Structures are given as C-alpha cells and as structure tokens.
Amino acid sequence: MPADNDRHLRNRQMLFLLVAPSAAAALLITLVPVLLLVRMSLSSVSRFGRVGDYVGLRNFTRLATDPLLPDIALRTVIWTGSVVAGTLLIALPTALVLNRRFFGHGLAQFLVLAPWAISVTSMSVVWRRVLSDEAGLLNRLAMASGLIERPIIWLGSIPASFGFEIMVAILVSVPFSTVILLAGLSSIPTDLSEAARLDGAGARARLRFVTLPLLRPFICVVLIFNVAYVTNSFPIIWILTQGGPANGTDILVTYLYKLAFTLGRLDEAAALSIVMLCVLGALTVLMLRMLERPAYA
Incomplete structure (x- = not known):
C-alpha cells in the first residue's frame, strides 16, 4: 500500500509538472487582456488609446443610455438564436445520414465537411459577390431564367x-457541428440500438429514446461552441453590410468595433467587451451544468 501511494503521488507530481507550464501560459494569455479591458472600462480613454483618469462606472x-444599444442587443439575441438553432437543425440530420453506410458515402462526407477548410472571411467575400447589385451571380441567374426583369x-x-x-452564418457553422455530432454518433454502441430494434422499437423510437439521449453531451458541446462563436462572429456581417443600412444589421461585436475604431469611444467599447464577456461566461456555465446532467435524467 505505501508503495502504491508513493507511485500515485509521483504520477500526480509528474502530471502537475507537465500541465503547469501550459496552464500558466494560457492563464497569462487570457488574464492579461481581460485585466487591461477592465482597466480601460473604468477609465477615460482617448481615441488614440491613451488611458486617463479613473471614472468608475461612467x-x-x-x-446603458445609448439609444442604439437595446435594438442591437435584441438583434444579437435573434442572430445567435437563429444561427445556432438553424445549424443544429441541419447538422443533426446530416450527421445521422452520414453515419450510415451507402453508395457515395465518402463523397457525401467530403462535400459536407470540405467548406470547413475555407475561412469565414473568404466565404463572406464570395457571398458578397453573389449578392451584389448588378454583376452579382444571384441577379444574373434570376434574370437569365426570367424570374426577374x-x-x-x-x-x-x-x-x-x-x-x-x-x-x-448557418452554412459556415454546419460543417464543424456535423463533425462533432458524427464523433458522438460513432461513440454510441450499436448493440443498444440493435437491442431496442429487437424489442420492437421503430426507427423514431430508437432515435428518441436511445440515440438522442446518448448524443446529448455532444449536442451541448455544439451549442456551447456555436453560441460563443456566433455571438462574436464579425466577418460575415462586416463584409456583407458593415452593420448597415443605418445600423440595421449591427450586432454587439460589430457595434463594438464601430465604438472603438470609428467613433473613437475606446472606453465604452471596453465596457461593452466586459459586459459581453460576463454574459457569455454565464451562458457557458449554464450549458456546462446541463452537460453534467445524466443522459437519462
């Protein structure tokens, strides 16, 4: 027993020595910018980035009195909810189909997952060209087919x-979500579904009572990553409309950029960053609590 205890202690010490440098580096990389943001949010900052006097919660x-912010915050909620829900509604059945074996299975996986290798900025530029006024591909196809004059x-x-x-945004998010859900489906033992089928359960019953409960942790992972990613998704809106017309498509992250680099209100932009960080942190903790619940709870 003493020998076993000594071995476990050495293993824990070795693990600590291996993890400590990377943990310290990660903490430094994340903590320092947050502390600088907190300092800026509690100070007056010139448009050139010079931090001045402490101003408290000003x-x-x-x-809180910005007339544009309530509509932009509501639009951010609509944006995030629509993209995350739409992504899950497309990625889940796509993963279920790709998890089966059929003719052309490899090609289908490639076509679904290949867009993941393309940057969001590149995709946004392509769609900007597709949707442009006269020379855009969508207008040219619609006019050539006689749908519009x-x-x-x-x-x-x-x-x-x-x-x-x-x-x-949904099209950009689907490949990553599909990969996560495919990984989850591949981890589900086939014996469970086969046993349910032998007991008389149909395809829908097996999906509802076997597959989805066991897939729930992976669905939660998809939700956590997509909520954080979509809320802070800058390139799509900025490249397509730059938040226009008349701030009508701005979300919090694009408005934050305008506050900092167009309007020169760096201190208020820092305050908005802190608010967004707190909200996303609270949502992440809530979803992690959901992830800890048993699959059949």
Missing part, C-alpha cells in the same frame, strides 16, 4: 440583408 452608464438590391433592406447574413 462608461457602463453611458452604454431588373437587378434586385438584395442587401438594400434590413430584413433581406439580415436574413442573408443568418443563412451564410
């Missing part, structure tokens, strides 16, 4: 442009 008070300004109205941005 920057947060200014944010003159070019349509697809990104000229708030509902249309915001809808296209949500669509592009």
